[in-house]
Amino acid sequence: MIGLDEALALIADRVVPLGTETVPLAESAGRTLAEDLCARSDSPRHAVSVMDGYAVIDAATRPGKTFAVVGESRAGSGFDRTLKPGEAVRIFTGARLPAGADRVIVQEHAERDGERVRFVEGYGPATHVRPAASDFRAGDVLLAAGTRLDPRALVTAGAADRAEVRLARRPRVAVIGTGDELAAPGSAHLEPDxxxxxxxxxxxxxVEAEGGTIVARDAAADELAALTRHAGRALDQADLVVVTGGASVGERDFAKPMFEAHGLDLVFSKVAIKPGKPVWLGLARGKVVLGLPGNPTSAMVTATLFLKPILARLQGVRADHAWRRLPLAAPLAATGDRETFVRARWAAEGLVPLGNQDSGAQGPLARADWLVRCPPHHGERAAGTEVMALAF
Structure with missing residues (x-):
């Protein structure tokens, strides 16, 4: 039996990226960049107005002076000749400044009379101009390889002015739940067991939240021949197969045997953690197979610890967990001889360990948003103590 860090090192060593593909930017939401995304041109490409008003030459302008309004500049339709002293151009937010202009006087300080405009006191000192390339320059790296294209990153990607992006191939994942007792939600109450x-x-x-796509999700009874067929179909479809349950040593625990006919090569078979000791990892027919415990809390804790880095690695991303040092808002009980991950919720003062830490508990899962990492033989900790924690 190995420790968590050794197991994660084996994931980094044995799980390899799936490769890349070029995808239209409009279809890239939630995907992971496989290469740096660089700007095609400066942003903004020209100096632009940040307010509605009048573009002028600052050195030729003073309060009370009247100017000839010689045109207008709108976003997408600029004024195309050089501005002269004594002239003003009506300008709108986001529009290109005329050549020669270096100030925008907002319309609240302007008195318009036909094709003439006079500016009143108080229009400075702000110029209300966004300089060219003040956001970024052509060739700047706007998003690094490995960036997940979430809604904010997509805005930046669009600003790079690229119609297509190079992305990590999205992992195809099959999930198989095993157990004679399992029934589809909505029907379990019809059978006593x-x-x-x-x-x-x-x-x-x-899986979906971490950039993968589900190609199959099934539940199957504990019958080895049928499970072996399930495993074969999943390996045909997926890059990663996740099987839940059946990982103990009982006569009907078939999670590993169901893959043996497909050439299962075990990477590790148990990890010295609580909850989740039965978690295991293997390779079969060139595909990754992750076995999670059947108990719901154990399954979700081990999925956080192991499934997330596996999905990251398949997408060519570093799989390091983002541990944080956070204070306890309530006492933390002592733990036993295995590294323990205590479910906790965040309160105003810090982390509050949940009262029910049973590996089969499902009610508290919705309230738990952090895992507190406790070394073996971890003594009781008082409120206010800082602990290492991972978003759950």
Whole structure:
């Protein structure tokens, strides 16, 4: 049995990126950049107005003086000749400044009379001009390789003026829940020994949130021949297969045996953590196979610790967890001989460990938003103590 850090090192060593593809920018939301995204041109390309008003030559302008209004400049339709002293151009927010102009006087300080305008006291000192290339210059790296194109990053990507982007190939993931007791949510109450199959729902949602795409999500009873066929179909479809349950040593625990006919090569078979000791990783037919415990809390904790870095690695991204040092808002109980991940919620004063830490508990999962990392034989910690924590 190995520790968490050793298991994560094996993931970094054995899980390789899937490759890249070129995709239209409009279809890239949620995907991961495979190369730096550089600006095609300066932004803004010209000096532009940040207010509605009049563009003038500052040195030729003073309060009370009347100017000839010789045209206008709108966003997308500029004024195309050089401005002369004594002239003004009506200008709107985002419009290109005429050549020669270096100030915009806002319309609140202007008195317009036909084709003449006079400016009143108080229009300075701001020029209300955004200089050319004040945001970025052509060739600047706007988004680094490995960036997830979330809504904010997509705005920046669009500003680079690229119709297509080079992206990491999106991992195709199959999720298989195993167990005779599992029934589809909505039907479990009809059988006395059935429980709702909930874990694969959370795992699939995590996959989608981390940039993967679900190609299959199934639940299957503990029958080895049928599970072996399930495994084969999943390996045909997916780059990564996640199987939940069946990882203990009982006579009907088939999570690993179901892949043996497909050439399973175990990378690790147990990790010295609580919850989640039965988590395992293997390779079969060139595909990654991750086994998660069947207990819901154990499954989601180990998915956070292992599935997320596997998905990152498949997309060519560093898989380091973002541990943070945060204060406790309530006491943290001592733990045993395994590294323990305590579920906690964030309150105004810090982290509050949840009262129910049972590996099968599902009610508290919705309230837990942090995992507190506790070394083996971790003594009780008082409120106010700083601990290492990971967003859950």
């Amino acid at each position: 059935a429980v709702p199959e909930s874990v694969t729902l959370g795992v699939a949602a995590m």
